[in-house]
Amino acid sequence: GRVNLIGEHTDYNGGFVLPIAVEQGTYMLIRQSEIPPIRLYSATLDREATIYPEKIEKQDDWANYVRGVCLYAKEIAGELPSFDAFFFGDLPLESGLSSSASLEVVTAAGLESLSLKFSKLDIVKITRRAENNFVGVPCGIMDQYAVTFAKAQHAILLDCSTLESHQVPCRLGDCVLVVGHTGVRRALTDSEYAKRISECNEALSLLSKRIGQRKSLREVTPLEFNTAKWSLPEKLRNRAEHVIYENLRVEQAAKSLELGDMETLGYLMNRSHESLRDLFEVSSQELNALQEISLQQNGVRGCRMTGAGFGGCVITLIKKDWLERYLRRVPELYWQATHCDASFIATTPAEGARKIEL
Numbered sequence: 001g002r003v004n005l006i007g008e009h010t011d012y013n014g015g016f017v018l019p020i021a022v023e024q025g026t027y028m029l030i031r032q033s034e035i036p037p038i039r040l041y042s043a044t045l046d047r048e049a050t051i052y053p054e055k056i057e058k059q060d061d062w063a064n065y066v067r068g069v070c071l072y073a074k075e076i077a078g079e080l081p082s083f084d085a086f087f088f089g090d091l092p093l094e095s096g097l098s099s100s101a102s103l104e105v106v107t108a109a110g111l112e113s114l115s116l117k118f119s120k121l122d123i124v125k126i127t128r129r130a131e132n133n134f135v136g137v138p139c140g141i142m143d144q145y146a147v148t149f150a151k152a153q154h155a156i157l158l159d160c161s162t163l164e165s166h167q168v169p170c171r172l173g174d175c176v177l178v179v180g181h182t183g184v185r186r187a188l189t190d191s192e193y194a195k196r197i198s199e200c201n202e203a204l205s206l207l208s209k210r211i212g213q214r215k216s217l218r219e220v221t222p223l224e225f226n227t228a229k230w231s232l233p234e235k236l237r238n239r240a241e242h243v244i245y246e247n248l249r250v251e252q253a254a255k256s257l258e259l260g261d262m263e264t265l266g267y268l269m270n271r272s273h274e275s276l277r278d279l280f281e282v283s284s285q286e287l288n289a290l291q292e293i294s295l296q297q298n299g300v301r302g303c304r305m306t307g308a309g310f311g312g313c314v315i316t317l318i319k320k321d322w323l324e325r326y327l328r329r330v331p332e333l334y335w336q337a338t339h340c341d342a343s344f345i346a347t348t349p350a351e352g353a354r355k356i357e358l
């Protein structure tokens, strides 16, 4: 799975993101089989599924992520061997930690291990297509890219316009990262995600009328935005403002991470949360409560919601020495505020999808 350190709702606006992979994820045991159909079993859900390679169609079950990957992998590699696969995982589902990208990317990596030929970038493209076109969720490219390309102890600074990326060493100094789950699940398909994409596109076309044609909000500078923003209705102005300034924050955050400047990184995370809460309006009562309670604890440098929002997780940057106290106090305070159960995963930037020899 992945956690995004900063750069939220910027990927589908051609902007910057700064995710890390987490050690929690999806495992796939795969072996080639002699004859179709492809047989799947998810131990996490205790469900079976079948794929007929000659006729891969969407069904009403969990395996559509796998089917979509098989379909597009077959197109790129020109073949699809039959196989049996067993899936299990330790990533909470529908929590903003990319469980779907995790399942998609592990499937592509599994097919690669059966000697289908594709590059890492092919894996990103195949898996994103599976999510967008087959499953029908209009996500950006961050999750699949992060899960495919992540390196241990690094964050990825990804330019979503060019797909160029830079591995940023995570110099966390005396700090650690903790993922805090609000206990409230979210589903991208049910959320306002698609609405935000169209609001951003609308804002872009109104701004383009004033400042000249731009391909994405990423190409609009703060100066241009400030001269033209009054031509936008308030809601669209807020959406665009979030994206334009979030992109700047990502670049600054990458520098801070590389320099080990945890104070600035924490500051930027907090500004990002406020912007997602007030301007982009994708936070929730529970995310805000967990963020505020976290910021009141000793040793906390920064905290923000991570992922699409509307439930799921926050990520907290905290001094190591205060972690134990944080984990003792916050669940109780959060319960008092929301009557929800929070859970926490201390995390270090992990390696992305890979083959493990047994």
Ligand code: GLA
Pocket: 007, 008, 009, 010, 011, 012, 096, 139, 140, 141, 142, 143, 307, 308, 309
């Ligand atoms: C989800 C999507 C990503 C990205 C984030 C928000 O995780 O899958 O592409 O848009 O939301 O930053």
